Amino acid sequence: MLHICRDFLAKHPTSSTVNTRFYSLYLSSLFVRGCLGFTVVGNTNFNIDSGSITKGNGVNNANVNLGGTLNRAVQVPSGSYVVSASDIDRILALKSNSNSRLNSGLFRVSGIDSTTNSLYVQARAWLDPPPAETNLSWTLYEAEFTATANFLNGANTAANNHYRGTGNATTSRIILQSPHSSQWQLRITAETDNDVGAANPGGAACGAACSFIPGFGGDTSGDFPQAGRHLHHPRFFDVTAINNQISRTNGTLPGFTSNTVDQPGRYYMWGDDSTGALFIIGRQHGTTGMQSLVTCGLPEDESLPLPADPVHRLFSFGNITPNGVLLEVEPDYQNISQGGQLGVAMGLGLQPILCVPMTWCFLAGNAPVSSIMNDLVASDSVYLGATELYGWDLIAGTFDLTNNNGGTPVVSMEPRRLGRMPFARKGRENFNNFSTSTDPGQTWLHMTRGIYLPWSGSIIP
């Protein structure tokens, strides 16, 4: 079942800037843990299930919209948790059984009602009022500005041409196991500046500051094994560049590009509680530094026959540069200093390779930003009276380099269609940004640059 977190606004009560690298790690983890049912495999400096972060939870026993003044409240059983003023600003993760596009997601607690043991939540992510529903699963988490105050970002003691975010590194990271029968795991990591910084000297430019990497074999410290069954290139090869030189691991970590200090943003998340597939967008709320998208897990419409080893079914795609700019799906042989995107997958030769979403392009020739979805007179289809949407197929193994600094081939090529990118569809780019489709149910949301995602009802523009 698809669950949507509809526009969660991160914040800090006393500062206009925050550690967005930590925020992205924290909020994404709350969604996959609290809304999709992932379980914890291991972590370092991010014990999501500890009492300091998880304040209360329950399975199928919360009620949404009690009517009257409680129409935007969530009632939890007092036998499980007693609400208090301390809950204000905390984050309530809901997993709905029957309104998963509306009542699932992360919600900011704005107040309490002790009489009914209910939590008022901010209405920004809801229809007003939300559908009344009983028996939701819920988890109450500590606020992001409190929880991430204890996060760390220290590198390990290895030399700088090795991966620095594993072993005795203190940097906060977590591995969660998906509910899918394959039990694939997701490592979300606040990568170290040694590994992902673009500075010269000092950075290895491996990709996103908060990376999302699927795989298997995670340990209790939140690490995948070197050369194991996972898509984390720097960890797999234990190689990074020195001073942003060309390396096989440049730009191979998709995720949130968030620098350490920036204004907090708005988070939109989509996830499947069966496959564990994810699509997360961070939208700027003041400055564009945190803007990113990342999608990972198992594709839709996978190519058949399925590979015998499920690691060959996994992918991750998203932003790879230190600073996001545009919300787009436009992969390329990226120069690390540009607004780059790239994906990763596991080759049949049992080493990680690259992966990109394929856009329909003109056979006669197609320059950047000039597909039929960029047509200047694009409109609703004259046949359908609606905007046409098509999926992005994910193909692995067609890139042999990760940036265009000299075009040096450094990654194996072995082309193979994995499946279709989960949830997202490609449509005309001149549709209004951050607008819903015009059908009565408003079933699609156009973010920007022709990225459409499932929706239901209105949004805050």
Add this chain to the structure above:
Amino acid sequence: MAGVGNELTPKFVKAHFINSSVSQANALRWSHKLIYEFWGFCVNGADSLTVPGGFAPVSGVLFPAGFQSSSAAVLLATGSDGVTVAGMPFFTAPSVNWTSASLINKWLVTWKSSSLSTDDSIYPIIQVINSSTIRLDVNAGGTAYSGTLHPSFADRTGINFRVVDFNAAVAMAGYTADADGLVLQLNGAYLVNTGQVAPQCRTRIRTSVGANLPNISFTLSASGSWTPASSSGFFTDGAAEVQPGSNWFAGGAANGTGYVTLIGAQDFLLYHLRGQWQGGGNIGCPMHIEVPQRLYPQNNDPNPVTGMNPGSNSVTTTSTTLNYGGGFSAFHPPDGTTRSWQSMIRSPFGDYFNSLPAPSNKPDNIANGRFNEAFFNVFTNKFLMFDLAMGLPGITNQYAAMRFKLRRVRWVPKLTPTNQRFGDHGEWVHINNGILWPWDNSILPYNLLFAGP
């Protein structure tokens, strides 16, 4: 309604040799006689030896009397007792005395009703063995023989056949300038798209237009509305005639020989002509007609049919208005016009064709080199192939991002050699410039487009 099972099975006439020096106009008449026999009997034939299938019910064959079956000079013999043996190039039919006249360099048209066999084709007769048996050049059709994959016959009996003299057909009197042609009916359409009616394609040999260089034009009728009035018939659904993108004959000989290849089933027809009438270089004439895969709901687009007719242009992908790049025409109901649609493929490099593997952002420019591996997986032993989908950009208020997909063509980078077979069972063959056409997995001893693409 299910079909009998053979409607969508491609059949082939491979490198048919126009073996007499004929005029440009007669090259087109010869081609039409070949299409008539192939489409009417090999692809659409029942058990009648003289009444073809697959044409508009009335006035679907717009040629002079004698073109079809009434001339003993054109149709030399018929029968239904043909026998072939697997692996052999011989054809036995006791009902005909094959020594009664010289049949060498004439052609045998063979088919069985509802047959799935690619043996249904048109073969040159190259030797008389005895009174009941002849030897055919089985490379023109046949079935890929187990092991060698060379074209051979299969075990069959009760084969229908017609013995045809194409040279005599084009030498007949009575051809009519700017009128002769065929009204092909694509009866397999309903098996491609639910509820689709059989569309029609009216071909027309034009001999007195422009510089008086003979051409072929065609008109596609989505609703199959050919209104019979002999050659002056018309379609009632507003479809416009599609003129060739360039002349079929330019810079070549007034008279000459050449080669024709046909591939077709009841939902499509591919045609290629290359001969001495065209000048140097790869400037053969391809033509492609098919019922594409509908992508819109049936109510929004009930009867799509499309075709391409670039003239003497070879098989190319680089033009936005011609050939496989952008030359497919289809009736566009929203404004009642016939429009050209642009081809699209998925880019394996993301949202465009990256300039490193594809200089100038053209996939046609992908050349041999390090990016070969981007299209061939050494672990799965598979080559990437790409579907072609069709959209209508650039016209205000007529925008359609993706109306249909072509079913009878695929694209690969042209770094692979022509005549390379593709697919798990050799179901595609590289024609030219990365364009793949349907194939039967056979290995020919010569190039399919024998005189060049």
